[in-house]
Amino acid sequence: MPTENHNFAFANNPPIMTPPIDIPIELTTSSRLPEIDFSNLEFGKHTADHMLTVEYDNGVWQQPRIVPFGEIKLSPTSLVLHYAQTVFEGMKAFKMDDGKVSVFRMDKHYKRFLKSLERMCMPALPEDIFKEGIKALVKTDKAWIPNIEGGALYLRPFMIATEQRLGVKVSDKYLFMVVTSPVGPYYPKPLNMKIETEYVRAAEGGTGYAKCGGNYGASFLPTQLARQQGFDQVLWTDAKEHKYLDEAGTMNVMFVIDGVLTTPPLSTSILDGVTRDSILTLAPELGMTADERRITVEELESALSEGRVTEAFGAGTAAVVTPIQSISIRGNAYQLPEWNNDSFMVKVKNKLGDIRHGQEADAKGWNTVV
Numbered sequence: 001m002p003t004e005n006h007n008f009a010f011a012n013n014p015p016i017m018t019p020p021i022d023i024p025i026e027l028t029t030s031s032r033l034p035e036i037d038f039s040n041l042e043f044g045k046h047t048a049d050h051m052l053t054v055e056y057d058n059g060v061w062q063q064p065r066i067v068p069f070g071e072i073k074l075s076p077t078s079l080v081l082h083y084a085q086t087v088f089e090g091m092k093a094f095k096m097d098d099g100k101v102s103v104f105r106m107d108k109h110y111k112r113f114l115k116s117l118e119r120m121c122m123p124a125l126p127e128d129i130f131k132e133g134i135k136a137l138v139k140t141d142k143a144w145i146p147n148i149e150g151g152a153l154y155l156r157p158f159m160i161a162t163e164q165r166l167g168v169k170v171s172d173k174y175l176f177m178v179v180t181s182p183v184g185p186y187y188p189k190p191l192n193m194k195i196e197t198e199y200v201r202a203a204e205g206g207t208g209y210a211k212c213g214g215n216y217g218a219s220f221l222p223t224q225l226a227r228q229q230g231f232d233q234v235l236w237t238d239a240k241e242h243k244y245l246d247e248a249g250t251m252n253v254m255f256v257i258d259g260v261l262t263t264p265p266l267s268t269s270i271l272d273g274v275t276r277d278s279i280l281t282l283a284p285e286l287g288m289t290a291d292e293r294r295i296t297v298e299e300l301e302s303a304l305s306e307g308r309v310t311e312a313f314g315a316g317t318a319a320v321v322t323p324i325q326s327i328s329i330r331g332n333a334y335q336l337p338e339w340n341n342d343s344f345m346v347k348v349k350n351k352l353g354d355i356r357h358g359q360e361a362d363a364k365g366w367n368t369v370v
């Protein structure tokens with residue numbers, strides 16, 4: 001389907017905004033914070049008091065602002081509503097032991113956001129709007145970071161196409177926003193997974209590596225069907241042959257097979273997970289060899305049936321490190337061994353937590369203190 005050509009800066013060529021960036025803040029007059037029970041948080045149900053918002057119009061980013069959280073006005077013909085030109089990020093801010101607040105791996109998230117924007121033919125967001133905007137927003141709502149085990153302020157930067165048009169075209173207008181939400185663990189219990197060999201999440205050359213809304217909408221039906229069969233999540237396989245493992249849609253997947261941390265390599269159908277990358281980076285420090293390689297369903301099934309898979313888990317910003325307790329392959333369910341304090345997944349989760357909360361030195365420079 002042909003689309004009209006529009007001349008604006010694409011994600012691989014970010015427009016420069018003249019620093020220093022000034023972000024006016026309009027504070028709420030009635031905080032909702034007293035209504036929130038931090039000991040009973042449903043992921044993403046509550047949003048903090050403020051949000052960041054900035055518009056893009058015909059090649060120019062406008063003034064970013066922090067305003068009280070609230071509804072936005074959209075025309076029913078906004079392109080995003082019809083053709084799903086939208087991308088997002090998922091990040092977290094943590095309260096550190098010394099009382100400071102930090103955002104985890106801001107740079108890696110920004111770079112992934114740019115890649116997603118490029119794939120969806122959307123304009124690059126200047127680095128200072130993303131980074132300074134998030135820092136100012138997190139600072140404004142730092143009281144919303146829950147002080148509970150596994151708690152964080154989840155940050156949801158996103159961009160939508162707002163031009164009013166029903167013709168299939170690349171939008172000339174966009175809205176970038178960041179909303180935040182106090183969260184606990186995304187999956188409160190270990191997962192029963194089903195290897196999906198009928199439906200497809202993403203094909204090579206498609207949008208699987210981009211964090212775009214369509215990838216998630218397309219996974220709803222197969223996930224719903226799997227839930228009706230008693231599973232929590234599906235583990236996607238490649239679109240061509242259903243032969244190789246990809247990812248789980250809300251998280252990347254990792255296994256310890258024959259004592260080696262093994263995970264599918266990045267491709268155009270897999271999201272470049274920030275937690276995945278952090279775990280692979282930290283693995284050697286925990287004495288674990290890591291191998292990024294294609295894993296066939298057949299290999300996984302043999303290894304499971306021979307007891308050579310000692311650990312299986314999901315890794316993601318929301319999921320953090322979530323244990324998988326069973327994997328079903330074409331109707332055969334394989335149970336994973338119980339994990340304990342010596343399990344790699346427990347050790348790496350603790351190490352990540354220690355870095356994020358400042359209990360361990362941030363040797364990689366992953367924390368941005370706001």
Ligand code: COI
Pocket residue numbers: 089090091249250251316317318319
């Ligand atoms: C994340 O881990 O941040 C995600 O975006 C996964 C899901 C909550 C959509």
